[in-house]
Amino acid sequence: MTVSPSRKQPDAESSLSTMSHEHDHDHTDPPSDIELRVKALESLLLEKGLVKQDALNAIIETYEHQVGPKNGAHVVAKAWSDLPFKQALLENATATVADLGYVGRQGEHLTVVENTLDIHNLVVCTLCSCYPWTLLGLPPVWYKSAPYRARAVSEPRAVLYEFGTVVPEHKDIRVWDSTSEMRYLVLPERPAGTKGWSESQLQALVTRNSMIGVELARPGAEEVK
Amino acid sequence: MNGGHDLGGRQGFGTVNAEPESEEPLFHAEWERRIFALVLATGMLGQWSIDESRHARERQNPADYLRHSYYENWLVGLEKLLEEKDLVARIEQDAQCFRVPDAADARKILRKGDPTLLPDSTQPRFRSGDRLRVAKRQQAGHTRVPTYVQGANGTVVNHYGTHIYPDQNATGQRAGAHLYCLRFEGSELWGSESFSQSVYVDLWEPYLEEIR
Amino acid sequence: MSLFPDLPIENNEPVFKEPWEAQAFSLVIALHEKGVFSWDEWSEALAKAIHWGPHQAGENDVVQRVGEGLGGRMGEKGNIGDSYYQHWLAALEHLAVAKGLSEADELAQRVQAWREAYLATPHGQPVELANN
Numbered sequence: 210m211t212v213s214p215s216r217k218q219p220d221a222e223s224s225l226s227t228m229s230h231e232h233d234h235d236h237t238d239p240p241s242d243i244e245l246r247v248k249a250l251e252s253l254l255l256e257k258g259l260v261k262q263d264a265l266n267a268i269i270e271t272y273e274h275q276v277g278p279k280n281g282a283h284v285v286a287k288a289w290s291d292l293p294f295k296q297a298l299l300e301n302a303t304a305t306v307a308d309l310g311y312v313g314r315q316g317e318h319l320t321v322v323e324n325t326l327d328i329h330n331l332v333v334c335t336l337c338s339c340y341p342w343t344l345l346g347l348p349p350v351w352y353k354s355a356p357y358r359a360r361a362v363s364e365p366r367a368v369l370y371e372f373g374t375v376v377p378e379h380k381d382i383r384v385w386d387s388t389s390e391m392r393y394l395v396l397p398e399r400p401a402g403t404k405g406w407s408e409s410q411l412q413a414l415v416t417r418n419s420m421i422g423v424e425l426a427r428p429g430a431e432e433v434k
Numbered sequence: 435m436n437g438g439h440d441l442g443g444r445q446g447f448g449t450v451n452a453e454p455e456s457e458e459p460l461f462h463a464e465w466e467r468r469i470f471a472l473v474l475a476t477g478m479l480g481q482w483s484i485d486e487s488r489h490a491r492e493r494q495n496p497a498d499y500l501r502h503s504y505y506e507n508w509l510v511g512l513e514k515l516l517e518e519k520d521l522v523a524r525i526e527q528d529a530q531c532f533r534v535p536d537a538a539d540a541r542k543i544l545r546k547g548d549p550t551l552l553p554d555s556t557q558p559r560f561r562s563g564d565r566l567r568v569a570k571r572q573q574a575g576h577t578r579v580p581t582y583v584q585g586a587n588g589t590v591v592n593h594y595g596t597h598i599y600p601d602q603n604a605t606g607q608r609a610g611a612h613l614y615c616l617r618f619e620g621s622e623l624w625g626s627e628s629f630s631q632s633v634y635v636d637l638w639e640p641y642l643e644e645i646r
Numbered sequence: 647m648s649l650f651p652d653l654p655i656e657n658n659e660p661v662f663k664e665p666w667e668a669q670a671f672s673l674v675i676a677l678h679e680k681g682v683f684s685w686d687e688w689s690e691a692l693a694k695a696i697h698w699g700p701h702q703a704g705e706n707d708v709v710q711r712v713g714e715g716l717g718g719r720m721g722e723k724g725n726i727g728d729s730y731y732q733h734w735l736a737a738l739e740h741l742a743v744a745k746g747l748s749e750a751d752e753l754a755q756r757v758q759a760w761r762e763a764y765l766a767t768p769h770g771q772p773v774e775l776a777n778n
Contacts, residue, residue: 259479359441362442381630381631383631386636418455517750523749
């Protein structure tokens, strides 16, 4: 049902290059309806002064270059290597990550949930796409898709299996449905074979998906085969 | 309302088919980048709340909501809000009627965020450990109680304090209600075969009732 | 509530005294057919406009403009018969604002303008609204 937009909505460049070569060159093929609608909206809002171009650029720049999963990976690696920080993070995540400078939109209220030997956590937003932007950036397409939103709460083991993640039956899977402005971040288990690793070495093992809970962190040295 | 967006527990959507993390671009087309920025920038005019914005996306024929890609639903929502709030006509009548953010304002607003925690004006009715039932509701307006927990029993695991209550916030009234996090056993929601799994849902006090 | 409350039709009297009255009438029918408002909403809006009276309705400069735009002189203040389509216009304007009609139309026109700009731009050149 839900296909990723890359297949469903070709971007302007590809639709032009595939469609126009058969025609004579006295016109340009219009892009898809949705592209025209966005163009209409943007040109109207800019012309009327309801938005400013430099503000649009600043917003895009923020989420393309400044805010992203590296923020979350920093927090996780620090928690793995600094026990008092980890305790503070689990008790009051909002204030603890604010001390590292991670504040802002879609990260106003934060709870960090810890994976252990007995517990595996998974985050979803069944009603829309709530996601801790300040630590993970913007959510991937699958996180906003109907299959994930529908099934993460009812059959989490099957969903995890589709990500290649097998959670043993003795583990309690806890699924966090982000219905309020509280945002949830998973603190993955520290991989084996990372004894003595520096914070920056550890950081490289922390994937975005491991902080949503659909995967584990990358394995440490001894487990790489 | 329990429209096309209220997806928890629905069947028939198939597998997740995630793009590999290392290969997925942030935006899949230029128009997605543009509509993302437009939604955030117009939101900064302060003419609607996040819940009004969510409700504008939800108020669609469920078939349309599900057929659209996610950013397409953002476009539908923004088109609707512009019409309903009459922004173009208002700025034409009075060019000074909105404070339109520039780049520096936008960065400041993104960093500041929009916290929903309010000072308590009432005592919380419930506390951690309480067993409660989620009330059944067939509500026309915006709400954040998913259908799949309605009528189910759960246990309060956390009280987050008083937060802006979305059902009223979506109608332009900024009022608070106590917010709790409840744990629901998988077997309570999905049947006895769903063992060793549970769902945690944030629910406001008006959604909850004592088990009779 | 009747669909067209107080519609002043007497024997042998023309239904529309001026062309703009007929245009206003058909505009309402067309907008209803497009699903912009229900007849209940229309009846309510018209009843309110009549209740407010010709003075208030006539002072609304937007209504005046619409009346002029429709190519005719608005009826003089006076009895309900003379001002009936003034109320009609006031109700129409009220509903158009309430339904955000003007904005929706503006966006739809702009989508079309962009489409035409693409078609009018030689291939390989930048597409701008002004090319239209």
